[in-house]
Amino acid sequence: MARIGLYGLGVMGANLALNIADSGFDVAVSNRSQDAIDRFADMAAAQGLAGRVVAQPDLAALVGALDQPRSVIVMVAASAVDAVIADLAPLLSQGDTIIDAGNANFHDTRRREGAMRERGLHFIGMGVSGGEEGARHGPSIMVGGAKASYAPIRDIIEAISAKYQGQPCAAHLGPDGAGHFVKTVHNGIEYADMQIIAEVYGLLRDGAGWPPARIGQLFERWNKGPLQSYLIEITGKVLQATDPATGGPVVDVIVDAAGQKGTGRWTVIEALSLGQSASSIEAAVAARSWSALRRARAHGQELFGAIEPGDIPGEEALEQALLAAKVIAYSQGFSLLQAASDEYGWSLDLARCAEIWRAGCIIRSALLDDMANAVRDGLPEGQLIFAPSFGDAMQTGARALRSVVSGAALKGLPVPAFSGALAFFDTMRQARGSANLIQAQRDFFGAHGFVRLDDARRDQHGPWGQG
Ligand code: 6PG
Numbered sequence: 001m002a003r004i005g006l007y008g009l010g011v012m013g014a015n016l017a018l019n020i021a022d023s024g025f026d027v028a029v030s031n032r033s034q035d036a037i038d039r040f041a042d043m044a045a046a047q048g049l050a051g052r053v054v055a056q057p058d059l060a061a062l063v064g065a066l067d068q069p070r071s072v073i074v075m076v077a078a079s080a081v082d083a084v085i086a087d088l089a090p091l092l093s094q095g096d097t098i099i100d101a102g103n104a105n106f107h108d109t110r111r112r113e114g115a116m117r118e119r120g121l122h123f124i125g126m127g128v129s130g131g132e133e134g135a136r137h138g139p140s141i142m143v144g145g146a147k148a149s150y151a152p153i154r155d156i157i158e159a160i161s162a163k164y165q166g167q168p169c170a171a172h173l174g175p176d177g178a179g180h181f182v183k184t185v186h187n188g189i190e191y192a193d194m195q196i197i198a199e200v201y202g203l204l205r206d207g208a209g210w211p212p213a214r215i216g217q218l219f220e221r222w223n224k225g226p227l228q229s230y231l232i233e234i235t236g237k238v239l240q241a242t243d244p245a246t247g248g249p250v251v252d253v254i255v256d257a258a259g260q261k262g263t264g265r266w267t268v269i270e271a272l273s274l275g276q277s278a279s280s281i282e283a284a285v286a287a288r289s290w291s292a293l294r295r296a297r298a299h300g301q302e303l304f305g306a307i308e309p310g311d312i313p314g315e316e317a318l319e320q321a322l323l324a325a326k327v328i329a330y331s332q333g334f335s336l337l338q339a340a341s342d343e344y345g346w347s348l349d350l351a352r353c354a355e356i357w358r359a360g361c362i363i364r365s366a367l368l369d370d371m372a373n374a375v376r377d378g379l380p381e382g383q384l385i386f387a388p389s390f391g392d393a394m395q396t397g398a399r400a401l402r403s404v405v406s407g408a409a410l411k412g413l414p415v416p417a418f419s420g421a422l423a424f425f426d427t428m429r430q431a432r433g434s435a436n437l438i439q440a441q442r443d444f445f446g447a448h449g450f451v452r453l454d455d456a457r458r459d460q461h462g463p464w465g466q467g
Contacts, residue, residue, distance in 0.1 A: 189330060
């Protein structure tokens with residue numbers, strides 16, 4: 001009998017199952033297609049883990065192979081989760097647990113948790129980050145669901161997770177959809193981080209005329225400084241990789257249209273519906289959508305001309321701008337987490353979220369420990385950009401960000417995420433904004449009313465009728 005089951009042996013599911021077995025737990029597995037089950041059994045045998053793996057032909061057999069109370073991890077595409085639950089739930093009994101470890105929309109997780117609770121089942125929505133390598137050797141794990149639902153599997157989840165200075169990068173963050181929401185925001189930040197890196201690549205390629213390998217070497221150097229992170233590290237490697245077919249840089253043969261499975265978009269949708277805005281994440285999602293408009297972009301270049309290489313901001317400014325934009329993206333991400341926590345009553349511990357992102361996940365970076373500490377110390381006005389420990393980075397970084405955004409704009413090079421980040425920063429450092437005029441306009445055409453600086457009553461009106 002196995003301690004836990006896992007259904008869905010795609011790349012992430014298979015690696016997670018191997019990780020569970022490798023961590024000393026017996027795991028029963030299954031998949032819709034027998035091929036995947038056979039492939040998995042071969043992999044487990046090749047890695048010396050066959051003794052801890054019970055491969056079963058279908059869900060019913062998988063459930064039959066589990067110790068009671070049973071726990072089953074479901075690792076399938078978001079669109080297939082409901083169908084798998086519909087097959088799985090009737091096979092389980094009161095007190096058993098379903099764990100959805102895919103990238104689910106947290107609204108679905110809330111609905112599923114409620115429905116399973118009514119049947120007497122536990123339901124955990126669990127965000128898992130770290131790609132294939134992370135799943136196999138230690139991902140960051142964001143758990144949502146009733147605390148009591150987590151208790152029976154906590155030892156397994158902590159054992160398979162990444163460790164930061166010996167501490168598991170796995171935590172129960174809150175009820176129902178909290179874990180999947182935190183994972184969604186993690187992915188939104190991932191989009192912003194990837195986009196600002198791509199914008200620097202674009203500036204150096206099109207503005208300065210650098211070849212990919214030279215840009216890659218710069219990222220490799222940056223990875224030894226304050227920007228040290230998984231995404232900077234892999235960017236350095238990717239840019240220096242050679243395409244075996246052409247012998248040229250591999251990035252030069254890749255179509256410039258970015259895919260997206262939806263988590264970045266979900267982040268933006270939730271931000272807007274919570275009355276928030278995560279401008280750097282929005283820009284990153286938009287940039288992926290614009291990247292798909294290849295024919296239109298080629299037409300635009302014909303109409304308005306290509307950019308000629310010339311002067312662009314120096315390496316130091318780019319490095320500092322990357323740092324500042326990153327802090328701004330996280331600041332927006334943390335605000336969004338706080339807003340959702342307030343709305344859904346999750347009592348999220350934001351510092352804990354940052355702590356479990358320090359290792360294993362795609363956005364892991366040297367900065368995350370500083371961010372976690374800053375959040376733990378309390379953020380002035382809830383904004384990471386105001387944290388005293390980031391004061392110097394924001395002072396110099398904002399200057400650099402301004403020179404990068406203005407330099408890129410003057411050359412005609414797109415830097416939407418840098419621009420979005422700077423726009424937020426500049427808005428947040430201006431005590432008196434320009435929304436007084438918006439209020440006057442609204443009142444003029446629709447008598448929507450405004451509040452006066454010298455009189456806090458609502459619904460006051462301007463002298464518009466008087467000409
Ligand atoms: C992770 C990643 C992962 C995500 C991929 C692709 O944390 O391991 O966020 O969950 O699915 O990065 O996402 P997109 O296809 O949306 O770029």
